[in-house]
Amino acid sequence: MRPTLGTAIAVGAVYAAVLGAAFLSPYDPAAQHRDHPLAPPTRVHFVDREGRAHLRPFVYAGDREEGDAVPVRFFARGVDEDGSIGSRRLLSVEPPANIFLAGTDELGRDQFSRLLYGGRISLGAGLFAGALALTIGLLLGCAAGFFGRWVDGAVMAASDLFMALPWLYLLLAIRAALPLDVSPGRALASVVLVIGIAGWARPARLVRGVVLSARTRDYVTAAAASGASRARLMLAHVLPEAFSVAITQASILVPQYTLAEITLSFFGLGVGEPTPSWGTMINAMLRQELSAAHWWLAAPAAALVIVSLLYHAVADALHQRPAGALR
Amino acid sequence: MSVVRVVGRSVVVRHVVRAVGELFAVSIIAFAVTGLAPGDVFGEARLERQLSPAAVAAMRSREGLDRPFLARYARWVESVAHGDLGRSVAYGAPIAPLVARRALNSLVLVSASLATTWIIVLPLGVWMAARDRSADGRLLAAGATALIAVPDLLIAIALLLAAAATGVLPTGGARAIDPADAGGLAALGDRLRHLVLPVAALTLIAAPPLARHVRASMLDALRAPYVVAAAARGIPYRRLLWRSALRAAANPLVALFGLSFAALFSASMIVEVVMSWPGLGPMLLDAVRARDEQLVLAGVMLSTVLLLFGNGCADVLLRVVDPRITA
Numbered sequence: 001m002r003p004t005l006g007t008a009i010a011v012g013a014v015y016a017a018v019l020g021a022a023f024l025s026p027y028d029p030a031a032q033h034r035d036h037p038l039a040p041p042t043r044v045h046f047v048d049r050e051g052r053a054h055l056r057p058f059v060y061a062g063d064r065e066e067g068d069a070v071p072v073r074f075f076a077r078g079v080d081e082d083g084s085i086g087s088r089r090l091l092s093v094e095p096p097a098n099i100f101l102a103g104t105d106e107l108g109r110d111q112f113s114r115l116l117y118g119g120r121i122s123l124g125a126g127l128f129a130g131a132l133a134l135t136i137g138l139l140l141g142c143a144a145g146f147f148g149r150w151v152d153g154a155v156m157a158a159s160d161l162f163m164a165l166p167w168l169y170l171l172l173a174i175r176a177a178l179p180l181d182v183s184p185g186r187a188l189a190s191v192v193l194v195i196g197i198a199g200w201a202r203p204a205r206l207v208r209g210v211v212l213s214a215r216t217r218d219y220v221t222a223a224a225a226s227g228a229s230r231a232r233l234m235l236a237h238v239l240p241e242a243f244s245v246a247i248t249q250a251s252i253l254v255p256q257y258t259l260a261e262i263t264l265s266f267f268g269l270g271v272g273e274p275t276p277s278w279g280t281m282i283n284a285m286l287r288q289e290l291s292a293a294h295w296w297l298a299a300p301a302a303a304l305v306i307v308s309l310l311y312h313a314v315a316d317a318l319h320q321r322p323a324g325a326l327r
Numbered sequence: 328m329s330v331v332r333v334v335g336r337s338v339v340v341r342h343v344v345r346a347v348g349e350l351f352a353v354s355i356i357a358f359a360v361t362g363l364a365p366g367d368v369f370g371e372a373r374l375e376r377q378l379s380p381a382a383v384a385a386m387r388s389r390e391g392l393d394r395p396f397l398a399r400y401a402r403w404v405e406s407v408a409h410g411d412l413g414r415s416v417a418y419g420a421p422i423a424p425l426v427a428r429r430a431l432n433s434l435v436l437v438s439a440s441l442a443t444t445w446i447i448v449l450p451l452g453v454w455m456a457a458r459d460r461s462a463d464g465r466l467l468a469a470g471a472t473a474l475i476a477v478p479d480l481l482i483a484i485a486l487l488l489a490a491a492a493t494g495v496l497p498t499g500g501a502r503a504i505d506p507a508d509a510g511g512l513a514a515l516g517d518r519l520r521h522l523v524l525p526v527a528a529l530t531l532i533a534a535p536p537l538a539r540h541v542r543a544s545m546l547d548a549l550r551a552p553y554v555v556a557a558a559a560r561g562i563p564y565r566r567l568l569w570r571s572a573l574r575a576a577a578n579p580l581v582a583l584f585g586l587s588f589a590a591l592f593s594a595s596m597i598v599e600v601v602m603s604w605p606g607l608g609p610m611l612l613d614a615v616r617a618r619d620e621q622l623v624l625a626g627v628m629l630s631t632v633l634l635l636f637g638n639g640c641a642d643v644l645l646r647v648v649d650p651r652i653t654a
Contacts, residue, residue, distance in 0.1 A: 161352055166593040169611065169630040176615045176623045177360040259478050263597065266480060267612055286484055286601070301481050312476040 007313040014307055015127075018119035025113035026091050026099050030274040033098065033108035041103045041296050044072060061097040070097035103296030105284060111299050118276035118300065122265075123307070125192050126258025132196030133253060134203050134246050141207025142242060145215065146234055155208070159201035170198045171260060175269050184275040191270050195260045203249050207242045214241045251318045255311035262304065278304055342639040350631060357627045358400050403621065412628075413621035417614070422625045426610070430629050433599065433606035437591050437633075439522060440529035444587065448534050449580075452541025457568055459546060468542060471535040479594050483528045483601040496524050528598045533591050540583050541576075548576040581648050585641020589634055 017024060033039075044057045048069055061067035073092050093099045101112040144155035162170065174197055178190040214220060220237045228236070264270040265279030273280060281300035406413050411421040418425060451467075458464025490496045497520060548554060549572050557571050558564070599608035611626035613619075 157352075161349060161356065164349055164631060164635060165353065165627065166589065166596070166630050166634055168593050168596040168608075169627055172596075172611055172615050173357055173623060173627045174360060176618075176620075259480070262478070263480060267600065269612075269615065282480065282484065286487070301484070304481060305477055308476045308478055309473070312472075 004317040007310055007317065011310050011314055014119070014310065015123060018116055018123055021113070021116035021120050022087055024090050025110070025116045026089055026093075026101070027110040027113045029109065029114045029117040029276050031109065033104060033110070035108065036098060036100070036104050037106050037108045038294050038297075039098070039100055039104045039108070040294075042098060042100045044099070044101075045069075059093055059097055059099055067097075070094055072099065102299040103294070105281075105297065111281075111296060114276040114281060115278075115299055115303055118278045118281055119303065119307075121188060121271050121275065122261050122278040123258055125188060125195070125261035125270075126254050126256075128192045129195035129199065129257040129260070130250055130254040132192060133199035133257070134250060136196065136200035137203025137249075138207055138242060138246055140200065141204040142211055142234065142239065144204065145208040145211025146230075146238065152208070155204060159204050162198070162201035163205075167198070167260075168263065171195065171264065172267075172269075174198050175264065184271050187271040191261055191264055194264070195257045198260075199253060199257065203246065203253070206245050206249060210242050210245050211238050214238045248318050251311070251315040255308060255315070258307070258311075339639075339643065342642065346632075346635040346639065349635065350628065353631050354403075354624070354628060355400070357624050358403065359396070403624070412625045415614075415619055415622045415625075417617045417619040417622065422622060425622070426607070426625050426629060429605060429607050429610045430633070432604065433592075433595060433608070434633065436522070436525055436529070436599070436604060436606060437588070437595050440526045440533065440591050440595070441588060443526055443530045444533045444537060444591070445584070447530065448537045448541055451534075452538045453545055453568060453573060455538065455542040456545035456549060456572075457564075459542075468539065471538050474531070474535040475539070479532045479597050480601070482531050483598045486524060486528045486531070487602055490524050497521050525595075525598050525602045525604050528602065529591055529595055532594045532598070533587060536590075537583065537587055541580060544576040544579045544583075545572055548572040551575055578645070578649050581641065581645045584644065585638050588637035588641065592630065592634055592637065 021029075027033075042059050044059055045054075046057055047053050048058070054071075056071050058069045058071045061070050070093050073094070074090065075088055076092050077088055091099060091101075100110050102115060103111050105111055105114070140155050140159075144152040165173070171194060174194045175190075178194065179186075182190070215238065217237075220233060223233055223237055261270060261277065262279035262282065265277040266283045267279075268283070270279055271277050278300045282304070285297045285301065403413050406421075410423055412423040412426060414420070415422050415425060455464050455468050455471075459468075545568075549568075551572075554567060554571050554575070557567055562571070595606065596608035596611075598604065599606040600612060603609065607626055607630055611623065611630075614622035614626060
């Protein structure tokens with residue numbers, strides 16, 4: 001019995017966490033705590049120095065576990081930098097104490113908050129790019145398989161070309177066509193566009209294959225013989241088969257495209273600072289060359305490994321399900 | 328058995344013709360895509376206060392950037408015919424000499440990694456298949472699966488950080504000694520030392536999925552009726568494994584060899600950038616950042632050429648190994 005449900009729940013939890021970044025993160029991802037550069041992760045205590053246990057967790061005000069005990073607040077509204085009342089956050093502490101669950105980077109920005117917001121960019125880009133590539137692939141693949149002849153020839157020739165290029169070189173070539181210095185929103189959109197355009201070929205080929213084989217199935221022939229229109233044949237009989245291929249493909253493509261976003265922003269071609277992405281965070285970790293002394297800078301790498309393992313588990317489970325059903 | 332007779336000239340010729348056609352199409356698409364990009368290499372110059380807009384316009388027209396798309400493409404084709412591969416505006420020089428050394432470095436890295444990967448993967452995969460029913464074989468297979476889930480980028484970074492921490496191996500570049508200063512042997516040793524880290528990274532990236540594939544093909548081959556029959560006749564297991572099964576599994580493995588070239592080539596881009604190996608990858612990245620249209624084009628085209636060359640070689644090899652394939 002494979003832990004299918006467990007991994008699905010875990011992946012869902014990761015997406016929920018990055019989606020709820022504004023609530024789950026203790027700080028604004030761009031806020032710089034200039035007095036606390038490269039601070040180690042703040043430890044949350046339940047037992048104080050005198051050995052007394054407390055029901056409410058607390059942290060010590062100093063970076064090195066010194067100073068007064070400051071209780072952790074739950075569901076409190078913070079005060080933004082401009083002095084206005086901010087949104088509710090799950091965890092916060094009264095300044096001057098800090099709660100850096102994964103330490104801070106060289107500018108004193110809270111890594112845990114950046115991890116959540118950066119995950120929103122990286123995982124979100126993977127999801128949207130996967131949806132885009134699958135949509136293009138589904139449309140072109142269906143068209144190629146259904147209309148055949150020159151449509152088929154043109155789509156297959158184009159997909160040959162896209163698959164003839166090495167994946168990362170293709171990404172860079174398409175990235176070269178889009179502006180470099182733009183607002184975070186437009187940068188994210190262009191990254192999604194680049195990856196989606198670069199990745200349509202494989203799903204299109206697979207969908208074409210499915211459509212070609214579905215067209216010759218008895219029930220499709222029967223539907224055609226009883227006078228179903230071409231549109232109805234396509235929508236009611238052929239497309240559902242293509243969808244199941246698309247779902248299995250999604251489990252492979254979304255991780256690949258998440259990595260593509262991370263690689264692009266690692267190269268400095270994705271969403272720029274101060275908006276965090278896991279790619280820029282990993283780049284910062286490399287640039288600092290501090291990782292041995294400041295191990296918490298490896299947090300984005302650790303998060304990426306965990307998410308990759310989860311993705312692989314899901315893809316494995318999806319792939320083995322049809323085979324298992326036959327056995 | 329004469330290779331030439333088995334392969335037949337027509338196959339090679341057909342490959343070359345097809346590759347040339349594909350390259351032509353890639354060049355048009357890549358040219359159009361990079362040409363569409365807003366802004367060009369003089370985008371920065373326009374911000375410079377000492378330069379008047381007229382001066383920038385003069386610079387653009389001297390490089391021919393103000394001419395229409397088809398004229399620029401024609402000029403590029405002409406320069407390719409001259410063997411220049413176009414002109415890099417950022418470097419102010421013809422591209423061919425710039426790119427030749429980069430492409431050679433990439434090729435050295437990829438072929439060295441290809442060799443080490445297969446030297447490791449072939450015995451490892453066979454061994455994993457032979458020990459499929461015991462704990463150690465299964466453990467190794469599980470380890471390979473786990474390693475597949477670790478992103479390429481992180482493998483490269485982890486090796487780089489490990490090398491930086493121990494200081495045993497150089498962490499960047501292709502050489503530290505100028506061949507003009509030292510003897511041939513010392514220069515060669517220096518180059519080999521610089522090659523170790525990127526080759527190790529690429530091997531670690533490429534080997535796990537390949538080892539799994541080798542194991543799977545070997546398991547299939549070991550289940551084939553004639554192998555079972557050979558075992559029943561009392562042929563020693565070792566001979567069975569290396570002679571009968573491996574030969575039967577050779578076909579998918581050779582196809583895999585071609586695919587592994589493509590995978591290594593794409594992954595080498597990341598490794599080259601992370602470990603500052605002076606190959607095509609970092610050059611293309613810089614060209615994209617500098618908006619150096621023709622250099623981007625040259626990088627994309629060259630990577631395609633190398634990839635098509637690798638795939639062609641694999642196809643020819645497949646025909647040599649398996650004379651049944653004639654199409």
